Amino acid sequence: MSTAISTDINASRGHDAKRRSIVEAAASVFCREGFGGANIDMIAAEAGVSRQTIYNHHGDKESLFTFVLSELTERMNTGIFRVLGTFPENPVDLQAELTAFAVRMFENCVCNRDGKFLRKLIQSEGDRYPELFATWLRDGPARTTSGLAARFARLALQGLLDITDPDVAARQFMALVRADLEPGLTVGMNACGAEVEKSAANGVKAFLRIYGKRHPPSTS
Amino acid sequence: MSTAISTDINASRGHDAKRRSIVEAAASVFCREGFGGANIDMIAAEAGVSRQTIYNHHGDKESLFTFVLSELTERMNTGIFRVLGTFPENPVDLQAELTAFAVRMFENCVCNRDGKFLRKLIQSEGDRYPELFATWLRDGPARTTSGLAARFARLALQGLLDITDPDVAARQFMALVRADLEPGLTVGMNACGAEVEKSAANGVKAFLRIYGKRHPPSTS
DNA sequence: ATATTTTTAGACGCAGTTGTCAAAATCGTC
DNA sequence: GACGATTTTGACAACTGCGTCTAAAAATAT
Known part of the structure; x- marks a missing residue:
């Protein structure tokens, strides 16, 4: 034995x-x-x-391909959820901490080697393997969005954000922090550190102008 | 003769x-x-x-491919600039008109057949043809952004928007109006009409919360 | 050290693709 | 209907890639 x-x-x-x-x-x-x-x-x-x-x-070649795809998907998802766990729960400087969170998300999930490969493979061959594609979509982006939404909802409950639809907010957060990186990201380029931080900072600033608590109008 | x-x-x-x-x-x-x-x-x-x-x-096959790519690029660009020409210049209802503009942009450029094809070809084979890729980037997305930025700057001058960096605003506009369509767009799916309108409406609403003129605080 | 499993190297058949060629068929025009 | 240009057809050689096979080599376990 x-x-x-x-x-x-x-x-x-x-x-x-x-x-x-x-x-x-x-x-x-x-x-x-x-x-x-x-x-x-x-x-x-x-x-x-x-x-x-x-x-x-x-x-054979096809089995190898599907194996690679599911392997990358799994790796990517564990990475994403590890980073999701570092979302600021009791922030003292919300803007700074959200920005740092966004940067972590990019560097560990979107912009690393696996992320680049997976994105490109899904893009170019996703149609051919509907099951793998559906799995990726369901376990990856969909759960990322809802995980993020849940955390934004929590912040809203704490009175730190003014959110009505957390899912929309989550999608907009992702869209905004990557806004300056498009269309490079779409096209397979990996952004370097400085670009990522700038884009994240711009995105979070905009996000907080949408959902940040309005300062009570001071009698200036 | x-x-x-x-x-x-x-x-x-x-x-x-x-x-x-x-x-x-x-x-x-x-x-x-x-x-x-x-x-x-x-x-x-x-x-x-x-x-x-x-x-x-x-x-040969390679020449055919490059021909197709440059053909699609050209078609796409004329489409984009035609739509850019319909940007609201003297809006009476800014939110509605920006939303309609965003919808036009999607339906005529991003989500139609050529747009889908071009996106996927650039994604999957862009690396192989750096020149075509650079041409696409320079004549397409880059000029789209700066064209959009110029028009936002005009609205800001008219006192309708509160924008400091028009280029950032332009990128965020594009990112926001497509936020709800990701990751489907990245992956080659074409969104249908209702989804596009919803996403555009959400995006424009958020955009105006970032850059819209704050109503002068009423003494409530 | 030996037995077992895994890996390697090379050759092979097979199917599919590219790009070419020349002759036949088709099309548009006069 | 005749003409020139274009397109089609079918065949062709050269090449590439997949997947298999076998015998030798290497690694691993007992």
Whole structure:
């Protein structure tokens, strides 16, 4: 029994290393060349394994592709929810903390390697795999929006924001903090740090002009 | 001379009809399959012409692709600037007119067939053709933003808006009116009329809470 | 050290694609 | 109806890529 377990664990050392490098390489090549343009030899070369190993692990090109897609989706989602957990719950400087939150969201989810790959793969091949696409949509953006909405609702209850529809507010928040990065984001470019911070700052400022509590009119 | 000209013109009747149908079909197939996945036979079949005709017109697959891309870019840009010309200059109901403007922009540029195709082609193959991509970026989104910014600046001068940076305002306008349509737009779906109007209305309302003139505080 | 599993390398058949060619068919015009 | 231009058809060679197979090599477990 214990032997069987240790066998499993040990066998998966180099094994899983190859598995991972295959996924990385496949993501990169599929992303660069599209599903139709990618070929297994490229992926094998980039992964540093033989072509046969890829076939051993994943059967065929299509299976490899769907595996890569679901892998990236899962990774991305865990990242998103980890960052969602850092949403300012009891802010003292709402503007600064929302901006920092937005920057975290970008750097860890939207603008990193996985985010770029996933975005492009969904964009270019989403039609071909409706199930994977639906999964991504349901577990990713949809839950992100509602998670964000819930947190904005909480802030509204605390009297820090003036929100009627939290879902709309959440979508507008995402749209605003990325406004300055378009159309680069749409097109696969990854924004660098300074741009991200500027865009986030602009976006949050605008967001607070929409939903921030109006200062009671001082008798000036 | 006149014969030569008339020959040219007449010869180009069915000729240009085929030219157009080739471009349409190529756009559709490239968009669906990616450059690598598309093949000339598909395009020929969808265009209702023979494969040879495509080679006669465009030389090879790559030339056809770049031709399609520049054709779509040009079409899209003329559409955008036509709509930009309908921006409300002397609005009586700013919110309603901006909303209608946003809807026009979507229905004529972003959400129509060409818009969807161009977006997807730029997304998936933009890296491969840096020149075409740069042209698109420079003549399309960049000029759209600055054209929009100029018009917002005019409204600000008229005292109808309270804007400091018109470029930021323009980008935020675009981002807000499409906020409810994400991530569908990113992913190639075309929104239907009702969704577009709702999203535009929400976006414009938010935009005016950012940049609308504050009503002078009434002594309530 | 040995047995077992995994990986590699190379060759292979097969199917699909590209781009070319020449002859036949079609179209528009006079 | 005859003419010139365009399009179609079908065949072609060269190439590429997928997926399979086998024997050798390497890694791993016992």
